[in-house]
Amino acid sequence: MPTQAEFDQTIKSGELIESTNEMTPDYLRELKHTLIVSGDTELISAPAYYLAAKRAPSINAFMTGIAIIQDELAHAHIAYHILEELGEDQEKLIFSRDPKSFRYPYAFDVPLDSWTELVVANGFYDQAGFCLLGDIHDKCSYGPWKRGLNKVMLEENFHLRNGRTWMKRISAAGGAAKDELQRAVDWMFPLSVEWFGLPDDKKMHSTQLEYRLKGLTNDQLRQWWLSTVVPYCEQINVSVPAHKETREGKDVWELDYPFPCEFDAEAKRWDFKQPITWDAVLERWRERGPRNAEMVAMFQQEFHNFRKTHHRES
Amino acid sequence: MINNLWAALTEVQDPEMPINLVDLGVIYGVAEREAGVVEVDLTFTAMGCPASDFILEDVRDRLLQEPGVREVRVNVVWDPPWTTARMTEAGRDALEAWGLAV
Numbered sequence: 098m099p100t101q102a103e104f105d106q107t108i109k110s111g112e113l114i115e116s117t118n119e120m121t122p123d124y125l126r127e128l129k130h131t132l133i134v135s136g137d138t139e140l141i142s143a144p145a146y147y148l149a150a151k152r153a154p155s156i157n158a159f160m161t162g163i164a165i166i167q168d169e170l171a172h173a174h175i176a177y178h179i180l181e182e183l184g185e186d187q188e189k190l191i192f193s194r195d196p197k198s199f200r201y202p203y204a205f206d207v208p209l210d211s212w213t214e215l216v217v218a219n220g221f222y223d224q225a226g227f228c229l230l231g232d233i234h235d236k237c238s239y240g241p242w243k244r245g246l247n248k249v250m251l252e253e254n255f256h257l258r259n260g261r262t263w264m265k266r267i268s269a270a271g272g273a274a275k276d277e278l279q280r281a282v283d284w285m286f287p288l289s290v291e292w293f294g295l296p297d298d299k300k301m302h303s304t305q306l307e308y309r310l311k312g313l314t315n316d317q318l319r320q321w322w323l324s325t326v327v328p329y330c331e332q333i334n335v336s337v338p339a340h341k342e343t344r345e346g347k348d349v350w351e352l353d354y355p356f357p358c359e360f361d362a363e364a365k366r367w368d369f370k371q372p373i374t375w376d377a378v379l380e381r382w383r384e385r386g387p388r389n390a391e392m393v394a395m396f397q398q399e400f401h402n403f404r405k406t407h408h409r410e411s
Numbered sequence: 412m413i414n415n416l417w418a419a420l421t422e423v424q425d426p427e428m429p430i431n432l433v434d435l436g437v438i439y440g441v442a443e444r445e446a447g448v449v450e451v452d453l454t455f456t457a458m459g460c461p462a463s464d465f466i467l468e469d470v471r472d473r474l475l476q477e478p479g480v481r482e483v484r485v486n487v488v489w490d491p492p493w494t495t496a497r498m499t500e501a502g503r504d505a506l507e508a509w510g511l512a513v
């Protein structure tokens with residue numbers, strides 16, 4: 098184990114850390130936490146996307162949906178595999194944890210009920226993943242993860258393309274199809290904005306930034322996401338509650354609603370007249386959303402069923 | 412004109428890998444059937460190619476940018492089946508540089 102001074106020097110110099118021998122216990126803990134959030138997010142997107150991919154409008158679209166799910170599972174595997182190398186038990190992490198202890202964004206607990214909602218998820222949620230992982234890919238001090246993300250980033254591009262292409266198509270179709278798209282955007286946009294967590298002025302200190310596990314703050318990541326999503330939605334004639342302002346020569350994306358505010362997950366509806374505190378948001382996240390147990394059961398249940406059967410036969 | 416069309420197709424990237432369709436070897440033929448109407452024979456690396464929709468769209472969009480092209484017809488063909496032997500040397504290099512053994 099390095100001395101604190103040696104470790105601080107490594108972090109300061111911008112060098113990569115390649116093994117646990119070069120880590121302090123605190124760095125290891127923070128790295129594991131960051132990997133668990135990443136692995137859980139990729140993993141849970143598989144059941145969440147699958148429930149909606151089943152409603153694909155053509156065999157070709159279904160194939161694309163399933164290919165995306167395959168990618169997401171592989172991305173989850175990268176994170177869990179690294180966790181295993183860092184001393185965690187992959188099987189326990191995936192199959193034996195309580196659903197509420199999974200650390201993925203709340204958005205995945207709200208069910209995607211149509212192909213339209215799935216492609217908006219590809220356009221919005223995968224863009225959020227792209228920003229978060231792109232930043233880690235760019236800045237992460239842990240070498241094995243940084244390199245593993247090379248391929249992840251490329252595949253996420255494909256997911257974004259599926260989202261954007263279909264959103265454009267559905268919008269161009271007009272009528273009821275476009276109304277459905279707008280309704281999906283209306284509830285999924287603010288959930289994606291929330292994805293990036295507490296605003297910088299509420300978050301006093303970030304160990305993840307200090308250790309170069311990531312490079313951008315929550316607000317910087319949120320601005321990046323807005324700068325890609327808002328212009329695209331405007332281009333395809335879908336309205337979103339945000340706009341661009343220029344301040345001191347810089348583009349800044351402003352939300353047109355109080356952030357955070359009240360969300361009815363069952364009705365998939367935001368109440369922009371009802372601002373709430375971040376404590377209330379954190380409480381909603383802790384409680385988890387409507388489909389948390391169901392999503393986690395989708396991969397945990399059969400694992401345990403198989404084990405039981407297998408045990409009986411042998 | 413045909414040479415220009417082939418050149419245009421070298422600008423169409425595979426949506427999943429950093430390689431263009433010509434170097435990947437999935438373009439089997441390009442012909443002008445009548446004035447302004449271009450026909451492309453194209454295959455996919457797998458029948459279950461998840462990107463097939465995007466590839467067809469990209470081929471059409473790119474060829475329609477060529478002067479004198481007003482219609483693009485794409486035939487998806489499976490004979491002969493695609494294998495890695497159909498890739499060009501440049502394509503092989505591109506994928507190897509990216510970390511994929513071919």
